[in-house]
Amino acid sequence: MALAIALVIAVITVISVYVFWAHVWWLPVDVSTHGASIDHQFMMTLIMTGIVFVLAQLGLAYFVWKYRDRGDRRPAKYSHGNNALEITWTTAAFIVFVGLNLLGYRSWASMRFTPAAADALRVEVWGEQFQFYFRYPGPDGQFGPTHVNLMNDATGNALGLDRDNDPASKDDIVTATLAIPVNREVELILHSKDVGHSFYVRELRVHQDLVPGMAIPIHFTASEDALNYNGGRYEIVCTQLCGLGHYKMRAFLQVMTQEDFDKWLKQQAEEQQ
């Protein structure tokens, strides 16, 4: 029994470590400029937890096997513990855990503590059950106001724009695919019409909830690599439980050269004017 449980724990440990080690399933490619620091922090964490995992599980397995009751007269060790040991591993655990966390500070700060550059491309993201819409401000750089009484998906005016009366809305471009230029900072402003949603592009290492009543900005830059995978086309998925269609609430992200992007935007604008 002791050997069996030791072996089973050891086998579980080895298989788990192998799957991580061999990248049988692994992080998707990273096509953002900030993703490397996230992946680095992930690797640091993986190595640290991997070591603790192996030591703890194999230690458990070894102890169970080694100290099984063999039916002999050896008594168990009468010990209430060891204060020096307690202090040592408490301190060690504290340094490792909190230290690891502080290492990740820079990665988080670079993503979240600084606003987007002034010349970043600004796009609004609107979520609703169960669809994403994207709004480009057009040549005037202004997003026109949205009117809840005009919001109507069936007429194609999901965002409730009044193009006839609001000058800022006139040139706004609303799409269901998010096209962005490569190598240029993009600032997304996230809105939700109804319930909570989330904007997640795993290859961009971008993940942010859409909260009704809030306009949440996030910014990122798609790296040169972004054009090389899958024709620059990635899936944007909702990760916040939003109702029955949650499982297929997704849109596509198309990364383009600046030239293609300008062309695409012009074509969209013509279709909508």
Place this chain on the structure above:
Amino acid sequence: MKIPRALWVAGMAVTLLLAGCSKKQETAEETSAVPSEQPAGGTPVDPATAGEITGKVTFNGPKPKLAVLHMDQDPVCVQKHSSPVYAEDGEVNGNGTVPNAFVYVKEGADKYTFPAPTEAVTLDQNGCLYKPHVLGIMVGQTLHIISSDPTTHNIHPLPKNNPEWNQSQAPGAPPIDKKFARPEVMIPVKCNQHPWMRAYIGVVKNPLYAVTGEDGTFTIKGVPPGDYTVEAWTATWGTQDQKVAVSPKGTATADFTFKPGAGT
């Protein structure tokens, strides 16, 4: 060990109780499906004298520009269409006629009995659009919902006078049959999977209704002689009423002209 047994009994009792409740619920639903506002003991319509109401619905104003419906999220929908799909609400033909207007006898037919037809009205989901876009149905008549798309659809009517329901239909799932217990013009129907999808259901007390065709005309058949108020409903410009008199075996005309600015 009697405690668990006691608990089991309690558990069983709860289950039975709840099962009882659920059954009651179902029967309640069925009885409510029987038309409740059908006037009792009315006169049956004599087909020998029945006439008809015909006419067309037009829009007098600048032709609205229809927006393109973005179906990008579901490739199944995109594949079903080779050209851009435009919104159907607010559609106006070149000559000003309006398709998909719902025209029905609003007042004047209450003294007649109209048994709900046994055949169902079919609502198809095809190309991630509802076919038809606008439909009429009698109180108590079966609405038969089918899907021609290999994707999961959802049917979510948003009524004011009838109970709201919301049900998904996977490919291969059986058709959904529903009835409406109370008259209501119009009940918008939305697909929560594909938010652009919209149908309007006019639930009426009598079969004296029609939906304007592609050419903007309509004909309501089997109208017993008498004076009526006829209403035309459009998704974009609201409703208009008109009084018509139908003579025995006669044809009354009711043309409706909508103007911009009006509407709901």
Place this chain on the structure above:
Amino acid sequence: MEAHAVATHAHAAPTGFIRKYIFSLDHKVIGKQYYFLALFSVVVGILLSVLMRWHLVWPDARIPLLDKLSPTGAPGGIMTPEYYLSLLTMHGTLMVFFVLTTAPQSGFGNFLLPIQIGAEDMAFPRLNMLSFWVTFAGLVVLLSSFFVGDGPPLSGWTAYTPLSAVGSVAGPGEGTGQTLWVISIALFCVGSLLGALNFITTTLDLRTRGLTLMRLPLTCWAWFITAVLALLSFAVLFAAGVLLLLDRVGGTSFFVPAGLVVSDQRIAHSGGSPLLWQHLFWFFGHPEVYIAILPGMGITSHVLSTFSRKPIFGYRAMVYAMMAIGFLGFMVWGHHMFVSGMSPYVGFAFSVFTMAIGVPSAIKTFNWLGTLWGGKLRLNTAMLFAIGFVSLFVSGGLSGLFLAQPPVDTNLHATYFVVGHFHLVMGVAAIFGMFAGTFFWFPKMFGRMMNETLGKIHFWITFVGVYCIFMPMHFLGLEGNIRRYSRFTDVNFLVPLIPLHKFMTIAAFVTAGAQFIFLFNLFWSMFKGEKATENPWEATSLEWTVPSPPPFDNFAGRHPVVYRGPYEFSVPGAPKDYVMQDAPEPVAAH
């Protein structure tokens, strides 16, 4: 509440019976009532998870009988996405509230706490009875949502607003079902608050002579600290639940902002905040995971020490670690909200506290290993489950270190990585604690022994099974496999992951099936098991000084006196390898 009437009616004949077994004031009966309530809930919860796993990998399959259970939720037996989410919500709610919060704390705690501290009963027996029946009512209300309106709510056990607040326009089950859910949770909160008061008072006031706090079994410490957590956190959830109920039925707008358009319908509310709900919910929700796991930690410590025939390693460190977990547990709730729109600075602060809470968890793990070290391990079923607990807690706990860091969480948030993490660490580990407790205390509770052979077969299948189910979830999370999706066919990058999901589903079927072995063992042993002696495990705490099962007043009028700590095993010079807590004779070494 009609159910009571029926139940009592059925047993009306012997008038003494109702007071004895239904509306009993005896903590031992109430403990068993809680235990069986949790057992019933866990059976339903597992059944729901099996249906969910089935649908996830064969989404177009016709599941037999499902259309009988819910004609609209599964027309023709094919589960709709909304019904999947309803099952998901009910699975989470049943498991978190009516299993993980109920069995380890209210079940075992009620039965054992008074006996382990040498008391006749809990401090407030009537409150104790009330707390059980309020909890029972909560369960009835929750389950009734299966049978009314559009079925159970689909907003998950976290019931994020505004999805849970705006009514049926947001989806099926968001009408009556969601209202019943809120009422059920509010009832559960009341039951838990009453229970927590009782546990705290009992621990502080009713300890027998000589039983100082530092001589309490670690189980009692765990129940005590858990009760403090429950008192502070359920009060907040209760308030949040009432506010949500008011938003739903009273027209208030605590959690709903202005200008919402749901399904093209304008929502009349204005002025509320969705983030407020998240803060209130997780202020409860995170302590809640410690409420679920702390009693399991106590049971594991107790069982490991007993069957290692060794004193627990670092008793004081274990107590301080539990206190630290309890204290820090109230300062980490924001780690559920790194991508919620909360300030990133606040997020970072929460992250530091979250990493810090890993320290006491690590201390506990080290001390468990220290307890095994140099022991003389008796590997019976209870011990196997305690060892399994340690292994699962390590695996699940470590994956928490990824999620605790905002940058790493960016890609793992709301993926199966999270699902794997919390199922291992608070779900399965806590359930292993319950299994260990069941095998350990069954003799005391029912006066008979459970079958060891069946117990071990059950352990092996379950232990390997849960690793096969929940470890791969971490791999799926790396790939960005989002949770709470009812099928994986509609997002391109999820499709290649379906084969791994199939493996997990099969593992889930086998593991769920193996639980019948446990159920059979439990009920069979209750009637046919070998008669238990007073102290079959040669354990030291006070419950093993009374007959199995104990008499109505536990100590038959006797007031035990405690002379030492609870884990005096293998004391050099002692005649046996264990010394009872109430043994007055001096022993050679201490």
